[in-house]
Amino acid sequence: MEEGDFVGKLGALLGRFLIGIVYIASGTGLVGSFHGVTAMMAGKGIPAPMLALCVTIAVWLVGGTCVILGWQFRLAASALFVLSVPVVVGIHWPWSAGANAFRDELNHFLQGLAMLGGLAYLAAFGPGGFYIGHTSTLTAARPEKTR
Numbered sequence: 001m002e003e004g005d006f007v008g009k010l011g012a013l014l015g016r017f018l019i020g021i022v023y024i025a026s027g028t029g030l031v032g033s034f035h036g037v038t039a040m041m042a043g044k045g046i047p048a049p050m051l052a053l054c055v056t057i058a059v060w061l062v063g064g065t066c067v068i069l070g071w072q073f074r075l076a077a078s079a080l081f082v083l084s085v086p087v088v089v090g091i092h093w094p095w096s097a098g099a100n101a102f103r104d105e106l107n108h109f110l111q112g113l114a115m116l117g118g119l120a121y122l123a124a125f126g127p128g129g130f131y132i133g134h135t136s137t138l139t140a141a142r143p144e145k146t147r
Contacts, residue, residue, distance in 0.1 A: 005129070012128020016067050019118050023064030023080060027057045044091060059083050067122065070131020077123040081116060088112030 030037055030053065041049035059079055066076035092112055094105035 009129030013130045015118070016070060016122065016127060016131075019115065019122065020064040020066075020068035022115065023060040023067070027060035027064065030057050030060070041091070046090065056083060056087070070127035073127040073131065074123050077119050081119040081123060084112060084116055084119065088116065 034053065038049045038053055041053060046052055060083075063076040063080040063083075066072050067080065088109060092105050092108040094102050094109050097105040
């Protein structure tokens with residue numbers, strides 16, 4: 001393995017870890033403040049807020065873990081992307097917040113956009129070289145048997 005190859009694979013692993021850990025930490029935080037978040041979601045007019053929150057927590061915890069491990073990677077990154085869009089737009093839309101909350105919601109909104117960009121990149125380009133299910137280059141480079 002060449003040095004550039006190793007650095008690229010290590011960089012992809014680090015990127016996956018950093019994005020995945022944000023979702024795992026957020027999902028864990030939502031569990032800890034379940035009733036308050038449910039009430040906030042109901043106040044914003046989100047239908048079936050308890051069910052929506054349960055789905056969000058499950059997808060964030062499982063999806064974040066899968067992104068870190070690289071297992072079912074594109075499915076996990078895509079699921080996190082799809083679920084994050086309504087969170088960013090529906091919950092953290094700064095232009096519907098009051099004057100006192102605008103700056104805070106704008107920060108959450110911009111951070112959400114950055115996460116969406118990272119998830120789109122991950123879903124488009126894959127997990128990199130170090131992930132569960134990856135075979136070594138020697139195994140992957142075996143010639144096919146000819147008849």
